[in-house]
Amino acid sequence: xxxxxxxxxxxxxxxxxxxxxxxxxxxxxxxxxxxxxxxxxxxxxxxxxxxxxxxxxxxxxxxxxxxxxxxxxxxxxxxxxxxxxxxxxxxxxxxxxxxxxxxxxxxxxxxxxx
Amino acid sequence: xxxxxxxxxxxxxxxxxxxxxxxxxxxxxxxxxxxxxxxxxxxxxxxxxxxxxxxxxxxxxxxxxxxxxxxxxxxxxxxxxxxxxxxxxxxxxxxxxxxxxxxxxxxxxxx
Numbered sequence: 001x002x003x004x005x006x007x008x009x010x011x012x013x014x015x016x017x018x019x020x021x022x023x024x025x026x027x028x029x030x031x032x033x034x035x036x037x038x039x040x041x042x043x044x045x046x047x048x049x050x051x052x053x054x055x056x057x058x059x060x061x062x063x064x065x066x067x068x069x070x071x072x073x074x075x076x077x078x079x080x081x082x083x084x085x086x087x088x089x090x091x092x093x094x095x096x097x098x099x100x101x102x103x104x105x106x107x108x109x110x111x112x113x114x
Numbered sequence: 115x116x117x118x119x120x121x122x123x124x125x126x127x128x129x130x131x132x133x134x135x136x137x138x139x140x141x142x143x144x145x146x147x148x149x150x151x152x153x154x155x156x157x158x159x160x161x162x163x164x165x166x167x168x169x170x171x172x173x174x175x176x177x178x179x180x181x182x183x184x185x186x187x188x189x190x191x192x193x194x195x196x197x198x199x200x201x202x203x204x205x206x207x208x209x210x211x212x213x214x215x216x217x218x219x220x221x222x223x224x225x
Contacts, residue, residue: 042215043215050211105160
């Protein structure tokens with residue numbers, strides 16, 4: 001079975017631009033989460049979506065937004081890019097909100113803001 | 115969610131067991147312990163998780179102390195491919211499904 005897929009793999013933008021990152025969860029997984037990983041640090045939680053509804057939001061500005069589609073794929077949007085938004089953006093999926101189940105991460109999208 | 119404390123780095127000889135400790139002294143009764151690893155900026159890879167009992171799978175063993183305030187991930191026969199950053203994560207078993215990552219332990223397996 002295919003794992004979590006993300007696109008694009010790499011992206012270069014300039015300050016002030018907007019970017020959209022895409023994630024396809026593992027087939028049958030209904031929950032998608034987004035994380036930001038700055039170089040040298042652990043991933044930081046941005047959003048969680050389950051059944052197309054936002055179920056959690058991390059400490060990120062309103063420039064960050066996301067949505068989940070009926071097929072459970074998801075997009076992360078970042079507006080007015082700053083240099084500090086340069087990071088690896090990770091998507092993770094899990095089957096449902098069941099207790100104790102693990103989530104599986106995709107390979108990430110490397111965003112560079114110049 | 116409880117915070118975790120891990121040593122920043124460890125070395126292990128190839129073929130020997132790697133024992134990675136994690137302190138989670140503020141863990142609550144319904145919080146699970148998860149272990150992931152990340153190899154060179156790839157996505158984190160799930161290893162194992164547990165609540166109270168020790169767990170074992172094809173990758174590793176997880177030993178959780180009786181008071182649940184610490185745990186140890188054991189890689190029984192470390193190989194060079196096990197060189198990675200290992201994250202210990204504690205999260206509540208309900209509500210927003212989010213992981214709070216620390217800085218992890220950078221394990222280097224030496225030939």
